[in-house]
Amino acid sequence: MSKLIDIDRLFNGRHFDREVIVLCVRWYLRYKLSLRDLVEIMAERGPSLAHTTIMRWVKRFAPEFVKRWNRFARSAGRSWRVDETYVKVRGKWAYLYRAVDRAGKTVDFRLSARRDVAAAKAFFVKAINSQGLAPKTITQDGYAASHRAVREMKTDELLPEDTTLRSSKYLNNLIEQDHRNIKSRVNAMLGFKRFRNAAVTISGIELMHGIRKGQFNLTQPRLKDTTAPAVWMAVLSDR
Structure with missing residues (x-):
């Protein structure tokens, strides 16, 4: 696995809080929401986003999320x-x-x-x-x-x-x-x-599916809800 980018560098230069970025990317990959659906949902919460911004976030951050969650992956059977x-x-x-x-x-x-x-x-x-x-x-x-x-x-x-x-x-x-x-x-x-975008997006969708199936062992910290934003931020930390 390639070396993880420091968490501060990962989000450096972004105009929105990392919690907003994580939430948008996770919801897009997990639920049947269009980019414009997410724009509307986030506008109700305050942030004003463009759908192209969220798409760029998916391409940029989905691979990083996959690498970080894979540190906690349970082995499958043979x-x-x-x-x-x-x-x-x-x-x-x-x-x-x-x-x-x-x-x-x-x-x-x-x-x-x-x-x-x-x-x-x-x-x-x-x-x-x-x-x-x-x-x-x-x-x-x-x-x-x-x-x-x-x-x-x-x-x-x-x-x-x-x-x-x-x-x-x-x-x-x-x-x-x-x-x-x-x-x-x-x-x-x-x-x-684009093929590259398809591969990146599908990797994120597969990650969401694996989380739902309980394929990650989050023993540190001990958190029950493996889809909560707090868990995501903990996993994204460089520990």
Whole structure:
């Protein structure tokens, strides 16, 4: 993980309090609110914002929030359900590779312009690196490229030889159901104009989803409400 920017430097030069920035970014990523909805909501609370300002905040701060929350991430299990779903970028379909474990915890995700062997391999490498351990079992649908990616990674010793590969539509209902939480927020955004912006925004949406699923161990400080602004400010602190 890249080095964290000092919290004061992170918000240096901003014309609004960091609490306002955190609130706008979190609400945009978590709820089905448009940028203009947020402008109206914040105006009722005092701050006068432009929708483009909030969009710039999302692009700037979502990656930083992800890095800081990931310090508290719980490891997922080693039985992975893997599937791809679709996201529209500049009017064309892109592919969001995702995996959850048998308990429904998010393992990892990766947005790709293509759906092929190379893209599947890139996803598995990213997921293994983020978890620190390779899966013992991988359950996928019948898409040939994803199965070939696993076989080739075993040959190249990027996956253990004893990793079990299964094809089961029934077992993969878990990941397909989990897609809905991400797609419902993405669909409300009516598509992305740039691939980079799509990847950044989706990373923030996945973070919100992981928080809802209790995938972070906030033992210091001991706070019960993992969506409260106080928790966000604590996590963002450089401790």
